[in-house]
Amino acid sequence: MGELVLDALGKRFGASVAVERVDLEVPQGQMVALLGPSGCGKTTTLRMVAGFVPPSAGRVLIAGKDVTRAPPHARDTGMVFQSYALFPHMSVAENVAFGLEMRRVGRADRDARTREALRLVRLEGLEDRLPRQLSGGQQQRVALARALVVNPAVFLLDEPLSNLDAKLRGEVRMEIRALQQRLGLTTLIVTHDQEEALTMADRLVVMERGRVRQVGTAEDLYERPADPFVAGFVGRCNLLEGALEAPGRFRAAGGEVLPCAAGPAPGGRSVLALRPEHIRIAPSTDGPARLRAATYLGAQTEYHAELGGTPLVVVRPTPGAEDPLRRILPGDAVSLSWDPSAARLLPAAPHDERGA
């Protein structure tokens, strides 16, 4: 057990930069998610922690020890691979016992710990099966048990749920989180699925093109995104380009003036971030906006509206049968409104090369 520290970690492959610079501290027992689109460097970062990719710059510290140059087998990390990477020629019990065997744990102790790990992931009775005789969900649990049983200083999860079907994914997500908290495992998880990251991790690290965009809790990222990328990646968001004309007045590129949070000094290009659920929509006879489409999603309804030349997505609880909003049709005039404080101003240009 111990904390994980990434100190100015970077990786170049020839001329291309996979990871520009990652600084991160995962305190003992916390779960941190590396979140980002494919190619953002999150997997490379995880592989540098495991020791499969030698960093070009920076250090990896596990429980205070610099392991930057240590080979994978000397790092004391327990990794769950996206493909599970079970040993196909070994039984479930042999798979789980492998790490203990490598650590020269005695036979009796090894058997007991293997049984305990399999009990923990609810696979008792399947000890003698081969991996290919198991379902995807069961294989995934063998992979979990195999990584957990050695009691690693750092637990690493590489897109652990991406090969499971949607229903199972929700269950396993809760299970992994419960195990992680119960065992107090210092955990780094890589995912491109924001819901997965939001529900499982104590803190999230949003990455894009090799750089860390923002680090924070789910609430931080959703409610106080640092830039348009984070706002658009974590949850859905209307991102409108334009400039702040006066405090509280944002002029969109389409020409409309929109109310917004006071924000910084006027002038300069910026982006207005407005969550779809923060916009109110109502039928109107002469409203400035037009409805383009309405999609009924059960509990919610999604409206695509256009304000002047600016498209806006609105998500509202589906109105009751009597509500006139229920009967609006594409082409109808609508009025849109929002609390100015819900409209956040973000810097327009993507962050410069340093990722400042």
Next chain:
Amino acid sequence: MAALVLPAGLLVTLLLVAPMLLLFRISLNEYSPTEMMVEATTAANYLRAVADPYYRSVLGTTLAVATGSTLLALVLGFPAAYWLARMQGRWKSLATILVLFPLLVGNVVRAAGWLALLGNGGAINAALLGLGLVAAPLPLLYNTGAVVAGIVAVVLPYMVLTLSAIIESIPRQTEEAASNLGARPMTVFRRVVLPLALPGVAAGSVLVFVLCMNTYASAVLLGGPRFKMMAPAVYDQFVRGNNWPFGAALAFILLGITLVLTVAGSAVLGRRYRRRETEERA
């Protein structure tokens, strides 16, 4: 669909099965110095080959050279096959061509090249003599070592390609998982790569062993006149001795022993897998 194998099937029947049946019939005939071959049905040729200490030693040499060459090809081929299998991108096709390249040179041409390299007046001895490192040429040619080296050079590409095909099918992550769990590189090889590559080890070894058992050019050219393996012995009986029945019997002994050993060998290597399969069905 069955019609698709017809052309190849006919060719094999015509050019392999038919001659083999003929050859087997010949092996049961009698030899007479005056009439060459007399129609008969006798096992005398087989009994003579088995009883004669000379042919027993030829068979022994053949088995020893084939087994040694196969093992050497396996030991030398595995690292190369691993390297090839784990290679990425554009260099991989180049490396594959490089592995195949020796096959472009025929066995005889290659053996002739080895003569020029290893002979008493060859490049190596000329250099050693010229530098004054040795007083007389080293006997590099006409011994078992030269034959094994020659054979291994011929069969290595087959071994490497067979092994690399199976190693490629072992996901890299399986090895990473083992090292993540604390296995050192040699342990990863022993516990994960080798067991999973066993079917390829069996296939490559069988292929190479059969090629080794039937070695001709390397044995004749690099082994010299007193070094005898089975294939040249068969040739001698047919062409020099004109004793077709005995030559045919030798050929069938070679064929039979090769067959028995390859079947037995692959059974031993495949045992682990078959055990698993049975467990699965149970």
